[in-house]
Amino acid sequence: MTSANSLFGPLDPAPDAGYVDAPKRKGFFTDTSVCIGCKACEVACKEWNDVPENLYEMLGTSYDNSHSLNANQWRHVAFIEQPAGRSSVGLPPTISDAPGRDSVDLGMPTLGAAPTEVPEDEKPDFRWLMSSDVCKHCTHAACLDVCPTGSLFRSEFGTVVVQDDICNGCGYCVAACPYGVIDRRRGPEGDPKVGIAQKCTLCYDRLKDDQRPACAQACPTESILYGDVEELRERASARVATLHEQGVMDARLYGNDPDDGVGGTGAMFLLLDEPEVYGLPPDPVVTTKDLPQMFRRAGMAGTAMLAGAALAFLRRTP
């Protein structure tokens, strides 16, 4: 176990934050292999949390018209159309994808076995991947680390929650999030929370009443599971094993590893392709990971400067 107040490595965040007798850490396991892209999670989230409209614009990215996670979109369902025999990176098929034309390598970073290494005939047929994304509720949450007002706090459930009435809209958290989740609300005009940082609270209010988060409650296929993070990690591993047995070798977990760059996430995912295909960073690292070291270095530099200055004075001393 990493030492208390660590900014990196595996730990249980609520006790680490000072809660005594905290309930077990709560989180999501989103199994994208059973997601049907119905967007009930998006709607339930908005209804419960009174999240206003995002945008009324057809985007042409398959059936995704919500664009991304942002202050007005706390759940976001990605739709990725993958033509048979090829890996796509979530862009809509265009005329250049017409049969007979080669796909263009967009130079996106890849991890593990690059798609090109899979023999053509072993690739799945046309696939339509759907995945409901959400705030990861990191074990080490950079947004929380950098928040100067204490508006962002670690709840007793191990989740990360914004207090609207304390946030001063400085936006440090926005730059700090390695997933690009948290965002300041830009509209609609007149909304009292414009300018305030907004993101998934894992339905903190519902959790306090022993209710499931709204998205998990609404999900018809149990693609979004809510529960104790420890147990969800086990279920996730078992599900991957089952899919592997069924020959779905693309199945992999994302965010379940406590040794990853954010100490594991409270919201983990079962994916059927590389994370970046879904718009997820392949190897997220808490942006405050090096903060202690930076402090030390800054401290050392400061000390050295002070020492230098002192030395200078000393030298002057006749």
Add this chain to the structure above:
Amino acid sequence: MAEAHPVGFQWVMEAKKRGARIIHVDPRFTRTSALAHQHVPIRVGSDIAFLGGIINHVLQNELDFREYVVNYTNAANIVSDKFEDVDGLDGLFSGFDPETRTYDPTSWQFAQEDQDGELGQAQADDAGDTAEQRDTAAGMQNEAHGMQVGSHPPRDETLQHPMCVFQVLKRHYARYTPEVVEQICGVSQEDFLEVCRAWTENSGRERTTALVYSVGWTQHSVGVQYIRAGAILQLLLGNMGRPGGGIMALRGHASIQGSTDIPTLFNLLPGYLPMPNAASHQTLSDWIDGVRNPGSKGFWANAGAYGINLLKAYWGDAATAENDYCFDYLPKITGDHGTYRTVLDMIDGKVQGYFLVGQNPAVGSAHGRAQRLGMANLDWLVVRDLFEIESATFWKDSPEVQTGEIVPEECRTEVFLFPAASHVEKEGTFTQTQRMLQWREKAVEPPGDARSELWFFYHLGRMMRESLAGSSDERDRPLLDLAWDYPLHGEAASSGWGEPSAEAVLKEINGYEVATGRLLSGFGEMKDDGSTLGGCWIYSGVYADGVNQAARRKSRHEQSEVAPEWGWAWPMNRRLLYNRASADPQGRPWSERKAYVWWDEDAQEWTGHDVPDFEKKKPPSYRAPEGSDGVAAIEGIDPFIMQGDGKGALYAPQGLIDGPMPTHYEPVESPFRNLLHGQQGNPTRKEYRRSDNPLNPDPREPGAAEVFPFVFTTSRLTEHHTAGAMSRYVEHLAELQPEMFVEVSPALAAERGLEHMGWCHVITARSAVEGKVLVTERLRPLRVEGRTVHQVWMPYHWGQGGLVSGDSTNDLFGISLDPNVLIQESKVGTCDVRPGRRPTGPALREYVEGYARRAGVLDHEEGPVVTASADAQQRSAAAQDGADQHSPQQREDQ
């Protein structure tokens, strides 16, 4: 299913987790395909060829569940040797009358071995005026009536007789080979055989397969025959009346099942009693005999009780034996009063007023322009909806206002818009596809002036009765004599404007003893002497023991898998219809794994996990005595107790206007000629040929293929609900799919120069609609009859109103209907697709008419409906004459 029924689809996912193999047959790759093991793209409108191919595969390879087929279906019945199949008659069955484009089904009947007239009577009843039956959608009654054939047709249980149903069927489908399926449907033989293999391997003693469809499947000029093809296959494989089997119709709205049980249809009364016909049902006994059909087996023999209980429920004390229980008060139909006929009559100025209750035909019905022009030619229109929908605003902002066809200042229709309570703002029941009624409480008060339908119609009736009080005019008696007293509750009750009790209505539907008010335990207690009343016989039992059975909510964890204590299913809380078929002829489960209902030898009764759909004490060995009919004629091995012969119908000698077996016809609009026959489309389909309803030309017309070369189809998106009244006006739903779009394949995009996310428009002889282009490989061109066909897909959710607006796809369709139930062909048509936006204003009409002119259909010069050779037409008619000559019995009995 994942697209339109995401909540129901959870059970498919559950089954998948347990190892079920999911196959999705659909023209395009949808959210359902994404989760299925196999997606089989198919050409729209070719489903009978596809299913016929599987039937052929089953019969040629003897993969049918033989013991089930011999005992429980009509496979062994001998068909009259006067019957001639489509292969010899260029796509017509015997008995066709080219004049009326209908069949006389006399030659389709089972052979007769008895001359006592029993069979002849039953058969001749249905050999009547099929043109009239088509107009009144009489086939609809068969939804619950079953065939009214005689009890004991001759049988050959070896299935070898050349005219037994099994052999007739085998010959009929012999041409539906994998090669032909590939040619007609564009489905590869490999994919096709894989479907055959999966379906047959998962059927039999140990396993069952479910066939699930959504109601777009019915929206074809051969819609009923699609379902029939599915039924034949499920019967051959032994998948009916057994757990995990069946045919599931996923309805398009909550309680659509309920709206046919207690119907909103012009030709039915509650419980599938037919609406009396002015010509043939002059008296109560005419009407009841028309339903119960003496000589047939089954429970319709008690139709008198069901009908009289309904009349008593309507007119209460005024309904007595002396006045035929006010039978004369019932309106009578005289022909086609279907929704499309009515719309055309509106255009012609024959209709004065119209009620729209939770319906938005300006967007949701085929041929939107005709719908709107019709509504603009009324005296008054009442619209009850949650929002001010297009059907209430057409007079000021419809596309026809832009084209100048409707002038707001001159539009004569007075529109009354009433805000409606939503489903959470009123109490009542929903009946879902399993026939299960679920009671729902009112969660919140409706806002403002919004009120429930029950409130609206109760008070409308009350006020009309008050305004007519004291009238001595005979025509006001039906209204004044109505039993129209329901307890009111709620805040406004004291002022007389309260909410009627929905529970009181449900009690009346259930039925009770008139003298004591004791609620009936089921339809078996209904009497035909006026001592009981009940509003819908099949719902009787929903209030058994004075308890609202539909409100039961026992957890599935606290009861058996069948969950009989969740809600209530008609009839008599049976969760699986015809479940006698889940046991073998001796009454034993077909297998341990599929045990459901069985005969308990010791107790000498039927028992099992569900309520047996069979007389509890009738043993499997029971054989009907000579001359019996009605319930007594149902033998111990007759599971399909509502059918006239107790058997599942592989072959339907009656009840269908367009033939005893499904046969492939091309859609009304198709770029292909019928590969199998000269007869291109369904010869009996209902058409309204008039200049405001032009149809795209027959593919054999010169130039047709150039003008409208592509096939289009429509369906729903998960994010919207049908015509959009419940989604386009709601912020959190509207933003999910904010714009009308057109899905095309990359190949079609290249061919027509369409740019992803650019504009395009789709044109038919009726209209042109525009949308954003969504280029996707989820649509694939198919190879059909040796050439490539492009299919275009559009959602149909938009109109000019709401938070997000767009053109309405249903404007593209014309009106042509299935002959059995008058459902419109609104899932397939031909079109052109062009880049850019469509013309606006009067130029739109000129543009569309230019297309129609080039296609040669501007002045309704579409080709003939009957395209079978003249010789075949003559021989089909002649076969009928032969049948008439050889069975004078039938005519005499009539």
